[in-house]
Amino acid sequence: MSRQARPTRRDVLFGRLGAAVRRVGPKQGDELKRAVIQGRHCLAYRELMCSTCYERCPEEGAIVMDRGIPSVVADRCTGCGDCQGVCPAPVNAVLMIRAQPVIQRSKP
Amino acid sequence: MELKRREFIQIAAMTAATGLAGSMADRARASGAPPLPDQPDIPGVNWEKAPCRFCGTGCHVQVGVKDDKVVAIAGDREADVNKGLLCVKGYHVGMILYGEDRLTKPMARREGQLVPIEWDEAIDIAARRIMESGSKFGFYISGQSTIPEGYAAQKLMKGGLSNNHIEANARLCMASAVTGFLSTYGVDEPASCYDDLDTCDTLILWGNNPAEMHPILFSRVMDRQARGDKVTLIDIGTRHTRTTERADHFLKMQGNGDLAIANCIAQQLIENDTYDHAFVEKHCNFRADRDPSKAFDSVIDHDTYVAHVKEAGASGLFGEAISFEQYKKLVSYYTPEKAEELSGVPADQLRMLADVFADKSKKIVSLWCMGMNQHTAGTAVNNLVHNVHLMSGHWGKPGDGPQSLTGQPAACGTVREVGTLAHALPGGRIVAKEAHRDHAEGFWNLPKGRVNPKPGYHTVKMFQMLSTPTDQGGDIDTVWVQVTNPGQTLPNTKKLFKAKAELKDKFLIVSEVYPTATTELADLVLPAAMWVEKNGIYGNSERRTQQWFKMVTPPGEARDDCWQTLAVARRLFELGHPGLKDKDGEYLFRINDEDGKEVPYWQWEHYYDVNVDKALFDDYRRFTFMKHKNVAPYDELVKHRGLRWPVVETEPGKFRETRWRFVEGDDPYVEKGAGIQFYHSTTKDHKAQLWFRPHQWPAEMPDDALPLNLVTGRVIEHWHSGTMTMRIPQLRRAMPGAYVEMNPDDARERGITNGDMVRVTTRRGELNLPAWINGRANPQRGHVFVPFFDESAQINDLTLGEIDPFSKQPDYKKCAAEVTRLDQPHPYSREVVQ
Ligand code: SF4
Numbered sequence: 043m044s045r046q047a048r049p050t051r052r053d054v055l056f057g058r059l060g061a062a063v064r065r066v067g068p069k070q071g072d073e074l075k076r077a078v079i080q081g082r083h084c085l086a087y088r089e090l091m092c093s094t095c096y097e098r099c100p101e102e103g104a105i106v107m108d109r110g111i112p113s114v115v116a117d118r119c120t121g122c123g124d125c126q127g128v129c130p131a132p133v134n135a136v137l138m139i140r141a142q143p144v145i146q147r148s149k150p
Numbered sequence: 151m152e153l154k155r156r157e158f159i160q161i162a163a164m165t166a167a168t169g170l171a172g173s174m175a176d177r178a179r180a181s182g183a184p185p186l187p188d189q190p191d192i193p194g195v196n197w198e199k200a201p202c203r204f205c206g207t208g209c210h211v212q213v214g215v216k217d218d219k220v221v222a223i224a225g226d227r228e229a230d231v232n233k234g235l236l237c238v239k240g241y242h243v244g245m246i247l248y249g250e251d252r253l254t255k256p257m258a259r260r261e262g263q264l265v266p267i268e269w270d271e272a273i274d275i276a277a278r279r280i281m282e283s284g285s286k287f288g289f290y291i292s293g294q295s296t297i298p299e300g301y302a303a304q305k306l307m308k309g310g311l312s313n314n315h316i317e318a319n320a321r322l323c324m325a326s327a328v329t330g331f332l333s334t335y336g337v338d339e340p341a342s343c344y345d346d347l348d349t350c351d352t353l354i355l356w357g358n359n360p361a362e363m364h365p366i367l368f369s370r371v372m373d374r375q376a377r378g379d380k381v382t383l384i385d386i387g388t389r390h391t392r393t394t395e396r397a398d399h400f401l402k403m404q405g406n407g408d409l410a411i412a413n414c415i416a417q418q419l420i421e422n423d424t425y426d427h428a429f430v431e432k433h434c435n436f437r438a439d440r441d442p443s444k445a446f447d448s449v450i451d452h453d454t455y456v457a458h459v460k461e462a463g464a465s466g467l468f469g470e471a472i473s474f475e476q477y478k479k480l481v482s483y484y485t486p487e488k489a490e491e492l493s494g495v496p497a498d499q500l501r502m503l504a505d506v507f508a509d510k511s512k513k514i515v516s517l518w519c520m521g522m523n524q525h526t527a528g529t530a531v532n533n534l535v536h537n538v539h540l541m542s543g544h545w546g547k548p549g550d551g552p553q554s555l556t557g558q559p560a561a562c563g564t565v566r567e568v569g570t571l572a573h574a575l576p577g578g579r580i581v582a583k584e585a586h587r588d589h590a591e592g593f594w595n596l597p598k599g600r601v602n603p604k605p606g607y608h609t610v611k612m613f614q615m616l617s618t619p620t621d622q623g624g625d626i627d628t629v630w631v632q633v634t635n636p637g638q639t640l641p642n643t644k645k646l647f648k649a650k651a652e653l654k655d656k657f658l659i660v661s662e663v664y665p666t667a668t669t670e671l672a673d674l675v676l677p678a679a680m681w682v683e684k685n686g687i688y689g690n691s692e693r694r695t696q697q698w699f700k701m702v703t704p705p706g707e708a709r710d711d712c713w714q715t716l717a718v719a720r721r722l723f724e725l726g727h728p729g730l731k732d733k734d735g736e737y738l739f740r741i742n743d744e745d746g747k748e749v750p751y752w753q754w755e756h757y758y759d760v761n762v763d764k765a766l767f768d769d770y771r772r773f774t775f776m777k778h779k780n781v782a783p784y785d786e787l788v789k790h791r792g793l794r795w796p797v798v799e800t801e802p803g804k805f806r807e808t809r810w811r812f813v814e815g816d817d818p819y820v821e822k823g824a825g826i827q828f829y830h831s832t833t834k835d836h837k838a839q840l841w842f843r844p845h846q847w848p849a850e851m852p853d854d855a856l857p858l859n860l861v862t863g864r865v866i867e868h869w870h871s872g873t874m875t876m877r878i879p880q881l882r883r884a885m886p887g888a889y890v891e892m893n894p895d896d897a898r899e900r901g902i903t904n905g906d907m908v909r910v911t912t913r914r915g916e917l918n919l920p921a922w923i924n925g926r927a928n929p930q931r932g933h934v935f936v937p938f939f940d941e942s943a944q945i946n947d948l949t950l951g952e953i954d955p956f957s958k959q960p961d962y963k964k965c966a967a968e969v970t971r972l973d974q975p976h977p978y979s980r981e982v983v984q
């Protein structure tokens with residue numbers, strides 16, 4: 043069953059917790075993205091005890107925590123953008139990048 | 151970086167303009183990273199210091215102001231407490247000022263509706279009501295009130311109105327810590343300080359979750375670990391939290407198990423003869439609740455204990471002297487096996503903990519906060535934790551001692567030091583003592599007898615009396631609430647607060663910044679200025695007094711809480727209330743300008759003609775010397791990121807703070823050669839009291855009908871009832887609503903899966919919430935946790951109003967509950983809990 047049709051348990055839980063999530067996920071026609079956590083902006087990297095993205099990611103296993111530090115497992119991430127929407131860091135620590143590696147052209 | 155800074159200004163994101171420029175933990179960066187800028191340099195932005203508005207940690211922030219608006223916040227790198235780092239709340243603190251629904255106009259309730267009125271009328275209504283109400287008036291302030299606000303309210307009530315019904319919400323938060331300090335050391339407040347966290351070898355967390363509640367303190371310790379320092383963390387609690395995740399040992403206990411655990415450590419130290427003989431001999435006496443020749447219980451239920459305390463009367467808090475032999479006999483009951491039975495913690499772990507204390511080569515810090523204070527045996531367990539440190543000699547050395555934390559930023563400064571409690575006077579004095587009343591009357595130039603010797607009502611009693619019909623003995627008819635939200639934070643709120651809705655002759659005045667559960671029942675709403683919209687002074691958990699200046703104009707007609715109190719005082723004076731004059735007929739709150747001319751600061755246009763905060767603080771400062779809690783002069787505080795009292799003048803104009811009280815070399819009041827001297831000892835022999843306190847059962851125990859134990863508390867994102875933090879979009883998104891956290895096995899037994907809507911029931915009521923299983927924390931079997939920040943799901947409708955018999959502090963951590971799945975589960979919530 044695709045998760046579009048069937049919300050996960052986290053969707054259900056936090057859907058009920060006030061539906062305050064700002065959805066920044068892909069709209070139709072958008073290219074597929076993946077989340078990347080930028081350590082320099084992430085609260086958890088400074089031992090400031092944040093795990094919001096991990097708690098709220100709807101995809102089991104897409105974000106893993108190791109000794110309090112989150113990281114995205116690219117294969118599992120669907121690019122929904124929820125983690126970016128909920129990240130409370132002063133500078134949002136989640137970057138949504140294109141899923142397909144893009145070959146960078148060197149600047150002239 | 152430059153682009154980023156501009157972005158911040160453009161979007162007025164009042165966040166850390168330096169990003170996470172902290173100098174503490176930073177595992178992302180390899181060593182040798184370039185130094186970070188001290189302060190963001192943004193054109194047109196003026197930076198000033200202020201303590202963070204939220205918690206008792208007392209971090210300092212740099213507030214960036216442009217065009218009369220707070221536009222940026224940065225961690226203050228000069229502040230010892232946080233060294234430039236802030237927690238998630240702190241980074242967003244500027245935005246508390248700019249919620250859409252700020253209250254900006256005074257309002258009075260007319261025919262059931264709050265309608266806007268003018269300030270003059272509002273002040274007049276309040277003053278007349280207070281005048282008429284006389285001894286039926288109560289003033290309820292806060293551990294988030296500033297020191298001058300607390301002092302003005304205190305002087306008005308006790309000095310002006312001879313009315314002792316003044317309380318602060320800190321009664322709900324640290325009253326048991328106070329009675330603990332008083333009965334052990336004879337004087338309130340911690341002897342140690344946060345510096346100890348940087349040097350301890352072992353950190354013991356007694357029902358404490360600093361990872362979420364005092365995150366900057368926790369990060370200080372985590373940072374040490376990341377740098378390779380060995381710090382052993384021992385977590386004692388009922389719930390597996392984010393703190394537990396980082397702990398080396400978790401002692402999973404049942405409610406009130408802390409009493410048996412601490413007694414067991416003492417038993418082991420004596421049995422193994424590993425207690426510090428010299429320290430105990432030189433610095434300690436032994437005490438118990440009652441004469442041990444009377445029948446003595448080793449395990450007692452709450453009601454019997456309360457009856458014993460009642461029997462002992464006012465002197466009960468100070469108990470009776472016992473000998474070491476008697477003490478030894480009394481604690482001998484708490485063998486590791488017995489304590490395992492009582493606390494649920496395995497005997498092996500208890501032996502391990504006792505061995506930690508037995509080891510003199512390691513430095514130990516104990517931390518505690520609400521877990522031990524919101525406890526029907528709160529005073530007792532505070533005594534017992536001091537005990538184990540004193541007995542083992544882990545006391546009074548850097549990195550080695552007990553440190554009680556406060557939740558609120560000025561619970562120490564405003565409530566404990568200014569004494570804004572029903573029985574207290576400023577500077578550690580009490581109304582019951584004639585000499586103390588004389589001091590207050592002297593300082594305030596009042597006729598003798600002005601200060602009422604009878605303590606007023608404590609918080610729970612005050613609101614119980616407000617919510618009881620007058621003809622049934624409810625003898626409080628008017629309460630003025632400032633800087634707190636009792637409608638959501640009192641225990642058992644339906645009975646203690648919401649019942650007031652039906653009582654038409656009762657009157658509630660509320661000074662607030664946003665609409666809350668309290669303004670909902672208010673008859674008069676006074677819009678307040680907050681944080682850097684006014685001058686202020688706070689005092690954090692390590693005795694650090696912190697000052698800040700007004701930086702921006704409050705919105706609309708919002709005005710300082712302190713002005714409100716003083717304007718009402720002035721109106722009372724004009725109405726001829728005799729208490730507002732001193733014994734020479736002068737106005738009680740007279741403030742002169744430099745030429746000795748009276749300043750009419752009670753008129754709002756003139757309020758900032760003088761620095762009223764400074765005038766009040768320097769007036770208050772005289773009270774602080776008796777108990778050696780000397781706060782620094784106002785002008786010194788202006789120069790520092792807080793100073794820890796006692797602050798003494800070492801040479802003219804030079805002031806020195808104190809890190810470790812009662813310790814020779816640091817505390818200037820310890821006599822030479824004494825080493826450690828408890829100079830306010832209750833036994834007048836410079837010794838601390840080692841208490842025997844029996845194990846007590848919680849006031850309400852789970853039973854067949856209600857087999858679970860309900861624990862309430864905070865989450866990292868939100869401050870108390872969420873009035874401020876729920877209006878910050880980043881925090882609200884990160885934690886949008888309350889939930890009930892369950893143990894997976896308890897949930898499975900009840901057919902509950904993650905996300906199911908469930909009903910939490912206690913004897914006081916019920917509340918529907920989503921269940922969160924294997925979430926941020928994991929309660930042990932038989933326990934459920936609900937946070938109290940959510941206005942739309944007020945768990946305090948369900949909590950228990952039982953109080954500690956000494957401190958009168960309620961227990962928010964233990965009451966019997968059941969959780970049932972609602973009949974119509976969400977169609978999608980069928981997944982099996984993993
Ligand atoms: S984008 Fe969605 S799926 Fe990917 S890590 Fe973030 S929350 Fe999880």
Ligand code: SF4
Nearest residue numbers: 084085092095129135
């Ligand atoms: S929510 Fe943001 S700050 Fe928090 S751990 Fe995730 S990326 Fe880091």
Ligand code: SF4
Nearest residue numbers: 202204205209237240
């Ligand atoms: S730890 Fe407390 S004082 Fe420090 S930034 Fe966070 S909320 Fe503010």
